[in-house]
Amino acid sequence: MDLPDKVVVITGAAKGIGKALARGVLEKGAKVCFSDINEELGAITRRDLATSYGEDRVAFVHCDVRDDEQFKNVFQVTKDKFKQVDIVVNNAGVCDEEDWEKTVAVNLTGCIRGTILGAEALRTDLGGNGGVVVNMCSVFGYQPSAFLPVYAATKYGVFGITKSYAAKPEMKENGVKFTCLCPGAVATDLITEEIQQVRQKLLNTTSLMSTDVIVEALFKLLIDTDNNGGALIVNDLDPDHHMKYVGNIL
Numbered sequence: 001m002d003l004p005d006k007v008v009v010i011t012g013a014a015k016g017i018g019k020a021l022a023r024g025v026l027e028k029g030a031k032v033c034f035s036d037i038n039e040e041l042g043a044i045t046r047r048d049l050a051t052s053y054g055e056d057r058v059a060f061v062h063c064d065v066r067d068d069e070q071f072k073n074v075f076q077v078t079k080d081k082f083k084q085v086d087i088v089v090n091n092a093g094v095c096d097e098e099d100w101e102k103t104v105a106v107n108l109t110g111c112i113r114g115t116i117l118g119a120e121a122l123r124t125d126l127g128g129n130g131g132v133v134v135n136m137c138s139v140f141g142y143q144p145s146a147f148l149p150v151y152a153a154t155k156y157g158v159f160g161i162t163k164s165y166a167a168k169p170e171m172k173e174n175g176v177k178f179t180c181l182c183p184g185a186v187a188t189d190l191i192t193e194e195i196q197q198v199r200q201k202l203l204n205t206t207s208l209m210s211t212d213v214i215v216e217a218l219f220k221l222l223i224d225t226d227n228n229g230g231a232l233i234v235n236d237l238d239p240d241h242h243m244k245y246v247g248n249i250l
Helices: 016-027 040-052 069-081 100-122 149-168 171-173 193-203 210-221
Strands: 006-009 033-034 058-062 089-090 131-137 176-184 231-234 242-248
Touching: 006 016, 006 069, 016 033, 016 040, 016 089, 033 040, 033 069, 040 058, 058 069, 058 171, 069 100, 089 176, 100 131, 100 149, 100 176, 131 149, 131 210, 149 176, 149 231, 171 176, 176 210, 210 231
Parallel strands: 006 033, 006 089, 033 058, 089 131, 131 176, 176 231
Antiparallel strands: 231 242
16 A cells, blocks of 8 residues: 555554654655544644644544544544545553553453444445554464463454454455554563563563564555455564564455
8 A cells, every 4th residue: 555645543652653653654655643542742742743744744632542432533533634544553552461451451442442443434335445454463462471461362352353354254345454563572661671571581682673663564564465364473583483474364
């Protein structure tokens, strides 16, 4: 998919991977409506991106992906400002094993909600132009994690909802494709000192990927045409599996 003048919705994009993705697609000529639960930081990021790429190409909506009405409003604002939606990136996520219910609600329930709303916005039979839903998964979406079991469980669910929606005949018939990104450890606030200590003990490394690598992976997902239901591993610390699809393409 060519990005110039396409409209991209990205959740959880006030900082980290989401912000990098927003900047990346704007660089390619797209327009972006991004959301985040942090309203103050979101406003700062919107101002930063609008200064660089134009007020007419950037919008920010405060949204907690656990709230159905707030999430629906993200798509309404996008359509009001840009008249269409072409790409949806469900990126919002947390990693909190102690507050595991929050982790499930944000990572899994929020992604399911974003998948459903994204599909509705894109389907040609509902007035959309077709497009792509990209769900942010993890390497722990297809392999276990003894030290982050709840986080891994949510990402297994993200993998499942992505592939299951990709298999729905009515989605293919109405021009909607579903894929997911499965990154390894990325240099964001999600990687705490505790996680780094465990990584050093188990993997003998504390190296982290740059968010630029994830931007490159998103471009690959959008360029590749035959990857409906595909889950792209993004782990440059593992050359044998970096930028490779896992699971069946549907």
